[in-house]
Amino acid sequence: MGSQSNRTKVVMSADKPDDLITSDNPDHPANLIPSLCAKFWTLGWVTGTGGGCSIREDDLVYIAPSGVQKELMKPTDIYVLSLAAQTDPTLRQRTYLRSPPCYKPSQCTPLFLAAFTRRGAGCCIHTHSHWAVLVTLLLEQQQGDSSKVFEINNIEQIKGFGRGMGKTGNLGYHDTLRIPVIENTPHEEDLTEFLEEAMEQYPDTYAVLVRRHGVYVWGDNVHKAKTQCESLDYLFQLAVEMKQLGLPWISQVTPVGPQR
Numbered sequence: 001m002g003s004q005s006n007r008t009k010v011v012m013s014a015d016k017p018d019d020l021i022t023s024d025n026p027d028h029p030a031n032l033i034p035s036l037c038a039k040f041w042t043l044g045w046v047t048g049t050g051g052g053c054s055i056r057e058d059d060l061v062y063i064a065p066s067g068v069q070k071e072l073m074k075p076t077d078i079y080v081l082s083l084a085a086q087t088d089p090t091l092r093q094r095t096y097l098r099s100p101p102c103y104k105p106s107q108c109t110p111l112f113l114a115a116f117t118r119r120g121a122g123c124c125i126h127t128h129s130h131w132a133v134l135v136t137l138l139l140e141q142q143q144g145d146s147s148k149v150f151e152i153n154n155i156e157q158i159k160g161f162g163r164g165m166g167k168t169g170n171l172g173y174h175d176t177l178r179i180p181v182i183e184n185t186p187h188e189e190d191l192t193e194f195l196e197e198a199m200e201q202y203p204d205t206y207a208v209l210v211r212r213h214g215v216y217v218w219g220d221n222v223h224k225a226k227t228q229c230e231s232l233d234y235l236f237q238l239a240v241e242m243k244q245l246g247l248p249w250i251s252q253v254t255p256v257g258p259q260r
Ligand SMILES: CSC[C@@H](O)[C@@H](O)C(=O)COP(=O)(O)O
Pocket: 048, 049, 050, 051, 052, 064, 065, 066, 067, 068, 105, 106, 107, 108, 126, 188
């Protein structure tokens, strides 16, 4: 089944694996991933099994299965792995502490792990939002390097983004938000090296667009990943509508009032 089964060896271990996904707390990652995905489905972010979400709590990473209806997942469907227990530094060969019996882990796993290991993120969301895809299609019409980054400024919702991992505060209204775009690949896991390259090239970015596919968005924790993903989707929709009206995404607006 697909490239992942051929190229990624999955090893299972743990004494009482189901303890890792059993909790009455709605904020436990094994409960939160299904409830978040159910919400994301209503937004068109994870329909038709596409898209998903992963959460890291300290060393433990919680991952959805592949190819399932993401809005119908249950806590018992969730995989758990320990980052420290991974012996393969490229994370291609993964060891799971807990695996549901009938599935394979999400093909997005290496991309989620890139956000956790390279950015210290606590949550990463992948959407197939129409707005994200449309923005990449509009950028595709442009020549050269301008097709490889989405840029927008002077829109209030930009303030919904942090300045970068390890930096304090959020972007300001007059700041330019830049989201790199990578090209899609036939197999999801093959996006990983390009996502990592984009992370290096844009050290402050919290998101990477994938042309004709969607977007990966992360944050320090679930709250930040979710609100940044919502802010971005808002901006992508606005950008598409601005383009339809012939309005530019970058504008020169004279600052009014004290600049902080
Ligand atoms: C509609 S198939 C989409 C997949 O190929 C992939 O892009 C995706 O986002 C979800 O992968 P999955 O392995 O089901 O978690």
